[in-house]
Amino acid sequence: MMQAPFQNTIAHLAHVSGRGYWSGKSVSLTFLPAEPDTGIVFRRVDVAGKPMIPALASHRTDAQLRTKLVCGGASVEMVEHVLAALYGMGIDNCIVECDGAEMPGMDGSAYAMALAIHQAGRITCDQPARYRRIEQTIRIGDEQAYVEANRAQVPGLTLVYHLDYGPSSPIPSTSSSCLLNPEEFLTSIAPARTFLTESDAAKLQQSGLAQHVTHRDLVIFGKSGPIDNQLRFPDECSRHKLLDLIGDLALCGQRLDGMVFACRSGHNLNGRMAERIQSSSDPSNDSLLKAA
Numbered sequence: 001m002m003q004a005p006f007q008n009t010i011a012h013l014a015h016v017s018g019r020g021y022w023s024g025k026s027v028s029l030t031f032l033p034a035e036p037d038t039g040i041v042f043r044r045v046d047v048a049g050k051p052m053i054p055a056l057a058s059h060r061t062d063a064q065l066r067t068k069l070v071c072g073g074a075s076v077e078m079v080e081h082v083l084a085a086l087y088g089m090g091i092d093n094c095i096v097e098c099d100g101a102e103m104p105g106m107d108g109s110a111y112a113m114a115l116a117i118h119q120a121g122r123i124t125c126d127q128p129a130r131y132r133r134i135e136q137t138i139r140i141g142d143e144q145a146y147v148e149a150n151r152a153q154v155p156g157l158t159l160v161y162h163l164d165y166g167p168s169s170p171i172p173s174t175s176s177s178c179l180l181n182p183e184e185f186l187t188s189i190a191p192a193r194t195f196l197t198e199s200d201a202a203k204l205q206q207s208g209l210a211q212h213v214t215h216r217d218l219v220i221f222g223k224s225g226p227i228d229n230q231l232r233f234p235d236e237c238s239r240h241k242l243l244d245l246i247g248d249l250a251l252c253g254q255r256l257d258g259m260v261f262a263c264r265s266g267h268n269l270n271g272r273m274a275e276r277i278q279s280s281s282d283p284s285n286d287s288l289l290k291a292a
């Protein structure tokens with residue numbers, strides 16, 4: 001189902017709170033309705049002056065295994081699931097107040113946030129939504145890992161993710177796809193959880209990170225599958241990678257009309273694709289993309 005071609009915000013406040021995966025710190029988020037053309041903006045209410053950090057690729061900075069935004073002296077990180085929840089639920093304008101730098105990890109998925117946004121309701125204003133139609137192929141990465149954006153075969157944003165860590169990985173190779181819309185996002189993409197191998201999880205904890213995180217706070221793969229846990233979907237890992245891709249593409253700052261295929265990509269490649277799309281939206285740059 002196509003979304004209405006007008007901008008949406010949430011009808012009521014929504015709250016979510018939890019602990020950051022990396023820092024272990026408690027953090028509360030409040031999603032606030034916002035005026036047309038606000039976009040998605042984070043506001044650090046725990047920092048003097050309550051600085052605003054627009055969720056745009058031009059504020060993205062490289063960080064290990066997560067997406068981080070920096071604007072002025074303020075930053076927010078692990079924003080990808082929050083952004084996926086808003087973008088996936090069709091929200092164009094929202095202020096996300098947070099009282100810490102790291103977004104809550106929840107159960108490793110975006111479900112709690114997407115559900116809170118769904119329950120807050122969506123209202124449409126009379127300003128046309130900002131769309132970017134992908135007209136020519138954009139490819140970022142190499143033969144091993146890449147993201148490629150192409151002209152849409154069907155109206156809307158179609159996403160495909162191919163996950164393959166090789167035959168020796170305990171994480172099975174799977175592919176997932178979706179035509180992005182709020183109903184499918186809420187039921188089929190938002191619940192897909194973050195995952196790690198047992199050895200990567202041990203390395204993180206040895207380095208002093210994620211001390212409070214247990215086998216139930218995300219999916220940890222041992223040699224014979226998820227440890228002390230069950231998958232929510234047979235392709236949960238590639239669905240989670242779709243979720244991350246949606247959150248990173250939200251940094252384009254507008255809705256997309258196109259087909260994005262990602263193979264083994266992570267936040268860095270996804271974010272660079274969002275940067276390319278955002279920067280090519282500037283009419284002074286070479287016009288890979290034209291306004292729909």
Ligand SMILES: [Zn+2]
Nearest residue numbers: 080194240244
């Ligand atoms: Zn993720």
